[in-house]
Amino acid sequence: MVKIRVLLIEDNRLLRDGTTAMLNEQKDIKAVSSTGNRSALMKAKKLVPDVVLLDMGLKSLSSLKVLEALKKQYPKTEVIVMDLIPTHSEVVEFVKAGVSGFIPRDATLDNFLHTIRAVVKGVKILPPTMADSLFSQIVESAIQAGTVDRVIAAVKMTEREQAVIDLLAKGKSIKEISLKLKVAVFTVKGQIRNILDKLALHTRLELAYSDRTKA
Numbered sequence: 001m002v003k004i005r006v007l008l009i010e011d012n013r014l015l016r017d018g019t020t021a022m023l024n025e026q027k028d029i030k031a032v033s034s035t036g037n038r039s040a041l042m043k044a045k046k047l048v049p050d051v052v053l054l055d056m057g058l059k060s061l062s063s064l065k066v067l068e069a070l071k072k073q074y075p076k077t078e079v080i081v082m083d084l085i086p087t088h089s090e091v092v093e094f095v096k097a098g099v100s101g102f103i104p105r106d107a108t109l110d111n112f113l114h115t116i117r118a119v120v121k122g123v124k125i126l127p128p129t130m131a132d133s134l135f136s137q138i139v140e141s142a143i144q145a146g147t148v149d150r151v152i153a154a155v156k157m158t159e160r161e162q163a164v165i166d167l168l169a170k171g172k173s174i175k176e177i178s179l180k181l182k183v184a185v186f187t188v189k190g191q192i193r194n195i196l197d198k199l200a201l202h203t204r205l206e207l208a209y210s211d212r213t214k215a
Contacts, residue, residue: 003030004120007049009066010082011036011059019053022109029116036060041069049077051116053103056083056090064097071098078119091126101125126193164191 006023008031010016016034023031032047037060044052052070056063067079078100083090091102100119103112115125160181167177174192178185 001028003028004051004116005030005032005047005049006051006053006116007032007040007044007047008034008053009036009040009058010034010053010055012055015055026113029113040066041073044070044074044077048074050120051100052077052079053116054079054081056081056094064093067094067097067099080115080119080125095126161191161195164188165195168192 006029008016008019008023010019013036016036020031020034023029032049033043035043036055036058040061054063054067054070058066063081067081070077070079075098079098080101080103081094081099082103083105094102101115101123102125103115107115118125163181164177167180172180174185174188178188181188
């Protein structure tokens, strides 16, 4: 079995050791190395891992700059950021820099491992607790930039997903959408997460949000 090769960049030694041990217990994952200092990029160059787990709160390095350097030098390496609760602005910055996913510190083991396995397959994972509000910000930005129709047209969506994004763009709440579409609230939230997976890294959305923040 070909294992997913993981490099862990974390400056807390206890977390490094614990995470490494946990990863190496999996049949399909191998922690090839771990570090918390400036040797991170050198190790990435030597090992060229499939996935890098990157602590967002590194003390000796800028996690964002590490991400940018990794994606510039090794574009095929997937990078997952770990943190407690990243802010919306942090999520947007890391998404623009090429992050593949986020793992909150309070994630379950199943979610942690699912994220690693998913990004290797090309899936983008955003923080689930932030999906609704972050998506609303992205839609609002696209509205102001006049790109909503083009964005929707550029990404393949189901009929239900198109209905959800249309109602969100009109300012409807999750509860209002569930009543309008006659589905459960959790169903609407699931649709939003699906849409986020499809839209979050789309160039036009990134530009729309960037234009708004510079205004």
